[in-house]
Structures are given as C-alpha cells and as structure tokens.
Amino acid sequence: MSAPSRILVYGVYGAGKSTLAAVLADRLRLPWHPVDDLLWQPGWVEVPVAEQRSRIIAVCRGDRWILDGAYHGWRDVPLDRADLVVALDYPRWRSFGRLLRRTLRRLVTGEEICNGNRESLGSVLSRDSVLLWHISAFGRARRRMRAWQADPSGPPVVLFRSPTELSRWLAALPRR
Template identity: 80%
Template sequence: MTAARRILIYGVYGAGKSTLAARLAQRLGLPWYPVDDLLWLPGWVEVPVAEQRRRIEEICRRDTWIIDGAYHGWRDVPLARADLVVALDYPRWRSFWRLLRRTLRRLGTGEMICNGNRESLGSVLSGDSILLWHVAAFGRARRRMRAWQADPAGPPVLLFANPAALDDWLAGLPTR
C-alpha cells in the first residue's frame, strides 16, 4: 500500500467514497479530485461525457491522485493508471441507509454538494432521484468490483464488505 500513489475509490452511491477519499488524502498526503466537481455544472447540468473524459485523463496523467468514483464514459481511464482500487462492497441495506440519511441531512441543512448544487425535495422525488439510482446501480457496481478484484491484469483491488474492515485497514496505513 505504501507504493500506491494513484487510488481509485469505487462503490455504489452512499457507500462512503467521498468520505474515504478525504480521509485517505489527509492520511497519505495525496491530492483528491472529487468526481462530482468534475461532472456537474451549476444547476445540476451534466458536463458532456467527452469533457468528463478529458478532465479525468488530465488528472490520471499525474503522478499522484485519489478519485472517488468511475463512470461509464471514462471508467477505463483511472483503471488503466491506478496503483490501487479501494472498493466499498457493503450490503445494499447499509449503503442505502447511509444514502438516505445523507440525503435527508442535505435536504434539512441545504448543504452545498458541488459547484453550488444542492439536493432538493423535487430532485429526491423525481425519476432521476439518487435513491432510485442506488437501487438500479447496486447490482452492477457489485459485480464490477468483484470482477475487477478477480482480474489479474488489472490493478490490485481491496474489497471491503463492511466499515469495520475498512477502519482496520486505515488504522494500519502510514501517515504523511
């Protein structure tokens, strides 16, 4: 792990990718590039996929980085350069509960998420709700993480099935 300088954190919505990225960045002294900041413009306007890919390619050419997600239009880019993938393969109930709790907190506080965007009751109740995205994406994300871990040609994948195992791993990491 001490040699890992390019880290991809992967998991379903609500698993804790951004929280982990912030912790790792502080602990290891690596730069963290929050994916939401790269993918969303103000007003929840999605950055075109070609531009997302260009942005991710630019980051992944660097010697050090932490990225907290990987999406369909450019998932191959960080995978090709990562020294390590940290995969949060928590049970559906745990990640959904975390997502629901976070969403309700953000609705109540008006917390800014990225580029001035905030969650709203309308967005949570819409057909594009992050809660619905979680339900739809959970199985695919889980299969993807497990396939990556089984692929000897890819980067090493640490697959965590629960937060306690992740915390134990984090406790053993060096600090900068």
Template identity: 65%
Template sequence: MRRILVYGVTGSGKSTLAARIGRRLELPYHSVDDLTWEPGWVAVPDEVQRERIAAICATDSWVLDSAYSIWKDLPLGRADLVVGLDFPRWRSLGRLLRRTARRIVLRTEICNGNRERMRNLFLSTDNLVVWQFQSFGRKRRRMRAWQADPAMPPVVLLRSPAEVERWLAELPQHR
C-alpha cells in the same frame, strides 16, 4: 500507492473515504461530482468529463471517488490501487437516505453550488434511491470481477465500516 480509485455503490461513502485516504497519504483528492456537474445540476458533456479525468490521471498522484462508465478506463489504466466499498444494500441505502436528508435539511452545498432537494430523493427522473437500486448489483459485480482479474491493479474490497477503519489505520501516515 500514489494513484487510488475508490469505487462503490451510490451512498456507500466513496467521497468520504477518498478524502480521508488523500489526507492520510497526502495525495490530492478529486471529487468526481465537482468534475461532472456544473451549477444548476447541468451535466458536464461526456467528452469534457473524459478530458478532465484524463488530465488528473496523467499526474503522478491522485485519489478519485468514482469511475463513471464513460471514462472508467482512464483511472483503471493508471491506478496503483482500487478500493471497493462492497457493503450490503441495507447499509449503503441507509447511508444514502441519512446523508441526503441531512443535506436537504442543512442545505449543504455538494458541488459547484448545487444542493440536493427533496425531489432529487424521490420525485425526479434522477432519483437517488432508484439509481441506487438500479446500479447496486452491477457495481457490486464489477468490483468483484476487478478483484478476480489479474490484469487489474490490486483491488481491496471492504465490506463493513469496521473493515474500512482497520484498513485506514494500517495505511502509512505522512507527517
């Protein structure tokens, strides 16, 4: 396993898991947020996102923490493994709310100098909670369809934090 895509719904813990996999296997981890958002929460144009992701996917080893619809074909075409976080909605939503509240209070930088604000949680058109509700079913169905599709790379669906920890513990640790 040298090319790994971590996939899941908003708030499921994709970035945290992808970074942990990268450290455990000594693979370069790439934060998709860093590749798709510029300072001031300016979205990177779709064609530039594709170029950035294509460049990463062309390398021999990587861990990505998402796959946006406009370029998901790129990592899926090269991945050795897809790890899906298939948690219940209540767990992902709870994680999203706690994470966002913590980032707002601590003014934590997320990507390229960007920070979450209270309006991003409830008031803006880019509302994280609304997005989580809108995308939850679609992303969950997608992960499950990938797992059932023999043309796809192997897909591991992890359904709880305990399963994540057991799976991580079974990965070879590089020294």
C-alpha cells in the same frame, strides 16, 4: 504494502466513497479530485461525457491523485493508471441507509454538494433521484468491483464488506 500514489475509490452511491477519499487524501498527502466537481456544472447541468473524459485524463496523467468514483464514459482511464482500487462492497441496507440519511440531512440543511448544487425535494422525488440510482446500480457496481478484484491484469483491488474491515486496513496503512 507501500503507500499507493494513484487511488480509485469505488462503490455504490452512499457507500462512503467521498468520505474515504478525504481520509486517504489527508493521511497519504495526496490530492483528491472529487468526481462530482468534475461532472456537474451549476444547476445540475451534466458536463458532456467527452469533456468528463478529458477532465479525468488530465487528473490521471498526474503521478499522485485520488478519485472518488468512475463512470461509464471514462471508467477505463483511472483503472489504467491506478496503483490501487479501494472498493466499498457493503450490503445494500448499509449503503442505502447511509444514502437516505445523507439525502435527508442535505434536504434539511441545504448543504452544497458541488459547484453550488444542492439536493431538493424535487430531485429526490424525480426519476433521476439518487435513491433510485442506488437501487438500479447496486448489483452492477457490486459485480464490477468483484470482477476487478478477480482480474489479475488490472490494478490491485482491496474490497471491503464492512466499515470494520475498512477501519482495520486504514489503521495499518502507512502514513506519508
């Protein structure tokens, strides 16, 4: 397989999308555009969906990019331009466990997530908690990844069900 130039990394919250996007960006020397940076303003103010879409269109017009997610108001944009979708279809226990550990670490350390935003106990315990998003979005994300993989009209999808499978694929991926 030749090295792709436009990659969408997809998976449920906590699967490791951003971590993988950073690895791919380094390995393939591609610009990575963290989706959270494009969607959230300081104070956890969400960028309006029309502006999100404009930002994603601007990224995807380029010939070289990596995005670490795709959401309802603009998911079609990277799918129409991607050379490859890398889908992390890990079991719920694995992705939720990773998400829980990451969330707890961020609460303790005060680590910045994007644009000055940080996790807070209030956000974790709210109805908009990333932990609740995981629970409600898991099945839909899984069905979406599998449908993309089965659709011959879309970009190629490599779907990984374990970190071991992903590690093997990364080891065989050509470097730039």
